[in-house]
Amino acid sequence: MSHKTLPRTGPLLAGGDGLYGPIGRPGESGLALPQGFAGRVVARSGAKVAGLTWHAAPDGGACFPDGDGWIYVSNSELPLLGGASALRFRAGGDVIDAYRILSGTDLNRAGGATPWHTWLSCELGHRGRVFECDPYGVRAARPRLAMGRFRHEAAACDPERQVVYMTEGEPDGCLYRFRPGDWGDLTEGTLEVLCASGRWRPVPSPAALLRATRHQVEEARHFDGGDDCHYVGGVCYFTTRGDRGLWAYDAGGSTLERLCEGVRAVTAAPSGDLYVARDAGRARIDLVAPDRSVAPFLRLVGHDDVELTGPAFSPRGDRLCFSARRGRTEGLTFEVTGPFRA
Template sequence: MTLSRRDFIRSAQAVGLFYASVSIAGCARAHSANRSFALIPDPARRLDLPEGFSYTMVSEAGGMMSDGFYRPGRPDGMACFAHPDDSDKCILMRNHENWNSVPTGSPFGKGNELLDRVSESQLYDRKKDGSPFFGGVSKVVYDLKHKRMERDFLVLTGTAANCAGGPTPWGSWLSCEEEMLTPAEGPGKYHGFVFETPSDATGLIDAIPLKAMGRFTHEAASVDPKTGIVYMTEDARHGLFYRFIPNVPGKLQEGGRLQALALKGRKSAITSNWPKDWGGNGPETFVVGQDHVAEWIDLNDVEAPEGDLAHRGHAAGAARFMRGEGLDYAVRMDGETGDFYFTCTEGGAERVGQIWRYTPDEGAEAGGTLQLFFESTSADSLDMCDNLVVAPWNDIILCEDGRGDQYLRGLTPDGKIYDIARNAHKDQSEFCGACFSPDGTTMFVNIQQPGYTVAITGPWETLRA
C-alpha cells in the first residue's frame, strides 16, 4: 500500500520516513469485528447503515453555492448550531481541508475567475504564483423538517488545510489550520493558526488569525463552558495537548496565555504506548483506566516562526501525544462537571488509536486529571480514530481515518465499540465532522472524498440500548 500525501507530510514532520513506511507496511487492512449492529448495504454504494436508519445527501463538493462560488473540496471538521429564527432549521459550519499542494477544490472556478469578488482583507493568503489558497469554511442552512439544504455559502477563504476545530458557547466556529507554511516556502504569510467564524455570518468575513492561540499543526478545539478556556489538539507524532486561557472569556481576539499539559512526576512523558524501538517508552506505559495528575506549562514565543512550539514544550516537560485529533466536551450526569475526550489517531501498542479523557479541576490555574480511556487493540475494532463528537446519549462517536474500510463507530462509557456506518464508496475516504442537530434527531457527517455531506436519521435510542 502506498503512503498517502497527507500521511507523508505528517510522518516526515514527526519521526522520519523510516518509521512511517514500517508503520504502514505492518498494518493490515481493516474490516469490522464489531457485531452489535449489522450494516445494510446501500444500493447507491455510498453509506451502509443499520436497519431503520437512512441518510439524505446534503451537498457534494464542486457544485454552485448560493453565493455564486463553487463548493470547496475536502469537507472536514464541522459543527451544528441552532438557527436563531426557526427551530425547524439548523446551521452547519463546515471546514475544507485543502492543502497547499492540492490543485483541486477551488471555490473560485476554473482559472479562479471568481477571485475578483473577494477583497484582500477577506482572502487570507496567496500561493507563490499568486493563486489563492483554497482552505476555509462554508456555512450551510439546513431544513430539518423537509430534510434538505436551504442554502450554503463561503465564510472564510485563503487559508491552508482547515482540518478540524470546534464550536464555542457564544455561537462561533473555531477553524484550525493544520498546515504550517512559511513565507520561505512561497506563501505571503505564516500558516498554522486558528480563525474564528461567527455562525451568524451572512457571507465572507475578514480572515484574521488568532495568533495568541499558537502556531502549530492545529487539529481540534473545544471550549470549557464554565471557564471559557479553549483546549486544543495537535495532529503530529510529536504533538502536545494545549489550552488557551483568554484574557477575556468569550473574546479570544483579546489575547491570552497558551499552555501545554504535563504529568506530575513524569517530565516529558510519551503517551503513545509504542515500544521503545518506535520512539515510545515501552509497552503498557499507560494503562487504560489509570488516573494521572495533570499540570500545565506556560509556553513562550507562541507564534513560533520556526515551527518548534511542540518541541520546546516537550523539552520543558509537556507530555507528547501521538497525533491528537478529535476533541469534544461531555457534561456528566450531575450537570455540573464535565470531561474532555480526545483521540490520538496512531496511539496505542497496535498503533490504531487511543481515546484520552481530561477532567479539569476548578479554576483557571488548576491542573486536573488525565486518563487513557480506551486503546484499540485491533484495526478491525477501531482503526485510527480521527474526529469525534459526544452524542446526546453520551456515547462517543468516532470518525475513522484508517487504512482499510472506513467506519463511523460508537464507543460506550463501558468501553464497547459498535458500528454506525461504513463508507461504501469506492474511494474509501475518511469520515469527518460528525455532529448532531440541536434536537438530537439528525447526525451530520462528511465523507471527505468525493466531498459528500450527509444527514443521518433513525432510531438513535437503539444504539445506546
C-alpha cells in the same frame, strides 16, 4: 437530555449490535444503517449546492442552531485555498442556502464550535492560526493569534473550566489549552501545554518566532500527531493520527487515558453517547455507549479508501452530519436521520 457519559475508567468492550440493532443493507448512497435510520448526500465536492460550489477535501465540521433549522459548517483541507463553508437547513431538512465563512487560509483541517456559536477553524500549515468564524455568515472571520502559531488540528471548548483544548498535527505534537482573559473573547489569554506530570504550564512565546511552541516547555508531553477532539461531560476526547489512538483527558481529575485504537474523528450526541469515525479504509462510524460498549452504527459501502471526517449532531440531536473524502479532490457530505436516543 440525559447527558450520560462514559465511566471514568475501564476498557472499551465490543457491544454486539449495539443500541440500535444490526446494520442493514446499503442504500443508494452506500450508507448501511440500522433499521429506522435513513441517509442521504447533501453536498458533493465540485458540484453546486444552493448556488455554491461545495469545497474539496471536506474535513472538520459542527452544527449550529438557526431558528427552527440548523447550520452545518465544514472546513476544507486545501493548501492556500482552504477556509470553510456552511449549509443552512430548514427544520424539515431542505438545504436553503450555502455560503463561505472563511477563504484564503491554509489547510483548514479540523476545528471546533464555541458555546457562543462561533466556529474555530484551525490551520494545519506551518505556523498555522486559529480563525474564529461566524457560521451565520454575517461577521468576517478573525484570527485569534493569542491561541498560538503551530500546526493546529482541532479545538474543543470546556465551559466548566473556561478553556479551549487544542491538538497539534506534529509527530511530537502537544495538547494545549487556551485560557482567555474573558470567557467568550478569544483575543487575549494564556496558552498552556499539558506536561508529563499532568500539570499545565504556560507557553512562554505563543507566537513561536524563534522556537516552536511544542519545544518551549521542557516537561511538555508529546503525542504522535494530534488530530480531532471533542469535549463532553468533563472529558476532552482526542485522537492521534500517527498511532491511531483515542484518548480521554478527565479535566476534573487531571488524568489521561488511552481508550482504543483506529479512530480518526470523534463527536458526541446530546445524549452523551460518543460516535467515533474509524480511520481510513474502514469507512464506518461506531457508537460508544455510556457502559463503554462499542458497536458499529453505520458503514459506507462502495467508497474505497475514503476518510470519514467532521461528524456533528444537529442541535436537537436527531440528525448526524459528516463527510467522506478521498485525498484532496473528492468529497461527499452526508446527513443521517433517525431515532437517536435523547
